[in-house]
Amino acid sequence: VAVDPEIAKIREERKRRKLEKAILKLKQFGKKPNPVEEIGIDIKLINTLDTRRREPAPINEEEEMKRIVILKEYARSRVLLANENVRWIKDATRRQFRALEALKMVSPELYKSAVSSEHCGLPSIMEGPSLTPPIEGYKSPDGDYKDITKQWVQPELPLLIKKFGVGRLIKTPTFQKKLLEQRKSQEGENKKEEEPKKKTATA
Known part of the structure; x- marks a missing residue:
C-alpha cells in the first residue's frame, strides 16, 4: 500500500520528537541517584536467590x-x-x-x-594540644549532641485529603488513627482549660 509522503514525513517527525523528549528526560534524571531509603530489592530476585547462587566447582583428589x-x-x-x-x-x-x-x-x-641518648636526632614536628595539668575546681559543661535520627511523621489531614480524596480517606486506617490522635489531643486541651476555671470557682 502506497503511503502519502506527507503522512510519512509527519510520522517521522513525531518519532523524532518522542526520541528527543526521552533523551532530555534521561539527561535530567539519569545522574540523580535514588535515596538509600528508596532502594529496595526486587521480590523476584529474592525468590530466585537459591537458583542464582553458584556452587564451587568440585575438585578432584589430585x-x-x-x-x-x-x-x-x-x-x-x-x-x-x-x-x-x-x-x-x-x-x-x-x-x-x-x-x-x-x-x-x-x-x-x-x-x-x-650509650647516652642522642639529643639531636631526627627532626620531629608535633602539632596538637599540650599536656597540661587539669584546672582545680573547673566544672566541665555537659556535652551537647545533635540528634540526626530521621523521624517518620504521618502527614497532616489536609495533605491526606488532597492526596486520597474525602470518600477514600475516611476508609483508610491512617485517617482513623489520625482522627483518634486529634480527638485525644483535643480532650487533653479541654481538660487543661477547665482546670483553672475550677480552681477560680473553688477560691
Missing part, C-alpha cells in the same frame, strides 16, 4: 593434594624467612654488645657517650 603441598611449601618458606630475620637481629645485637664491652675497656668516656 588437585586437592597439589594445593595442600603448595600451601605447606609456602608456610615452610615463611617460617624459614622469619627464623633468618630473628637470627640476623640476634647476631647484630651480640656484635654490638661485644663492641661496647671492648670500647668500655679502652675508653670509659667514649663508652658513656656511645
